[in-house]
Amino acid sequence: MAERGAVPKVPETRRRAMALIRSFTSPLLPDDYLELVNPLWSTRELRGKVVRVERETPRAVTVTIKPGWEWPGHRPGQYVRLGIAVDGIHHWRAYSLTSAPGREDGCISITPKLLEGGKVSPFLNGRVQPGAIVRLGGVEGTFVLPDPVPRKLLFVSAGSGVTPIMSMLRHLATDSRVEDVVHVHCARTAEDVIFGAEMQALEREQPGYRLQLRMTGSQGRIAADDVEEMCPDWQAREAFVCGPAGLLEAMTGHWQSRGCEQRLHVERFQADEHVGDGERGAGGEIRFRASAVVCHSDGEQPILAAGEQAGAELPYGCRMGICHTCVGRLRAGQVRDLRTGRVYGAPGEMVRTCVNAPEGAVEIDL
């Protein structure tokens, strides 16, 4: 089954009216006819219309999207799953929201960077036109500003790692709460700095915001010592780091070595090969009832990956536990959530195969 957008917030009266008309449209839904007029009116899933595409750098654009229904809201730093048709095929990707929550025009924005050999980012970087319809999935992510916002903050970003941080900065700026923020940002060249002009304007307007740019093309990659030099009181700050894996590793190691990792928040871009950091179990045998496939997981491998390896054709979407496309009904046994380590499962329960490993033998209706 293909992934769908999130269920939109639709007024109850409208939902009731639609249910009444259903006798006339069955087996189709009233939605199927309303969408002929305007695809944004779908009450099954949240969709959005691209209203603006603005170039940020030669390799990044900001896409502004107006959701068809009221935006369910997000916390600065979170990401949204976006579904878009490229050459007739729907693809789903997660993008950090770069807009602050609660914009007056009701819009949201993302700022995808061009990835060579990608499918969606080249489309968004050049081919997508205002008026295009996209599907909007769930909003997720724990890389968010704490509430209340700490007084002293340190942001470290590299490349498009600035995107979730931009949402935080914009959020802080709208409420004039930029009290004491140091922002270390790395890009290859000055031309590659996403939001460069906006960050510099922010620095002029907000005395509490200090921007430190590092051009890795000429100055080399940033190390933990460099951050310490640029921001000597780093240990006194709540730190947010977003960028490539190398940067995250270096910073995590540094904060750990000083025993202050509880003040460090990191955002990984690419989903890792392993799913989450939960405690691992011993795994077990997986019996897929509908596909008639039996395979084994070592406790590290999710049910989905193990099944695919054994040749089963299984439904999947995000592969990170968000979209619920991969769910299957558990018939027997228990599973372990690889993100949290939690062991659960009763017969008949729906489980996400992409983030769960078997805990002993399991049987699943897929």
Next chain:
Amino acid sequence: MSATLLDDRPAVPAASEAESPLAHLSPEQLEQLGREFDAIHDEVYADLNDTDAKYIRNTIKLHRYLVLGARVMLLGSRKRSFWLGGTAALSVAKILENMEIGHNVMHGQWDWMNDPDINSKNWDWDTASPADAWRHSHNYEHHTFTNIRGKDRDLGYEIMRIDTHQPWHPVYLLQPLYNLILMGFFEWGVAVHDLNFEAIKAGEKSKEQVLEELKAIGLKARRQAVKDYVAFPLLSAAVTSAVRAFGQQQGQDTAESSGEDAARTYKATLAANFTANIVRNVWAHSIIFCGHFPDQTYTFSQREVENETRGAWYVRQLLGSANIEGGPLFHFMAGNLSFQVEHHLYPDMPSSRYAEIAPRVRDICERYGLPYNTGPLRKQLGSVHRTILRLAFPGGKSRKKQGPYTAR
């Protein structure tokens, strides 16, 4: 014809009843043929793009606009011209929805788009048959065991003798009659088909399962009946009454009472919807019966298909199916099932591509000395009904099959 591929083929007389062309091909030839058929599939799949996606989206839109237009026209179904126009548009809409859209979407032909709204798992169609049941009896049983006697329950749908291999029974004397009934009420035949009466009789299905399936059919049937025979007729009656009340306000006089007027409108819309369902059923029945039952197709014993290879599977699909010739509009209205041969070779290929690969399929037939069964609608349909009539009675001989395909 390429000689090299046929060199080690034993010389055979014109195909007789006993010999299917499958027997003429060596394992090596079958393997080579399998690769050639696979290559066509792979090439088309690699080429699927936005044009294909637009095709199915536009077809779906066309269906919905046709339905809207038809239903609006039928609000005035007391008027003869509205009744005729509305019924015609609704019939066409139902045919499109059933064949080019429903059948093909539920085959997974458009699943490559990854669009949740045009997906085989989510789709349900405007017929009495529940989607899940049909996916099982058609997609799985019929397309896997095509024309294998005793396994493909689509061979005569368990109620007809359409193959001389089936032993005769007095009940078949009635088959011309119930074929006629099936023609008009085809969707109901399809709806109960997956219940599998043989399996129920043999006790292979639990009572609970049968009940569950009956419930699904009942639910689907109720929704269909409510829509076509209650909701829309009532709406027409209500609109007529409202128009009439407005007319009386304007001082117009009418002979009929308001109640009579509403009742007649109700009946007119109901009759229109009923007619559209019958038209769709007769059309679908005709196209689908032409797919496998013209007397030029082959059936297979279970022994013939033991340890079947991929290549042999393709050959069985090829020999067991028959095409209907026609123009683009005809193929569109037939849901491209007039390319039954191509459809059976590639059930998951978007139907809009069948016309384009047909010449390559014929080329393979020519090079491997295989028949390619096709003919105009009247010829194919004529042979179907002749067979149903003839085999109602005992005996009957298989008719002489056509030889290998040659480009004319």
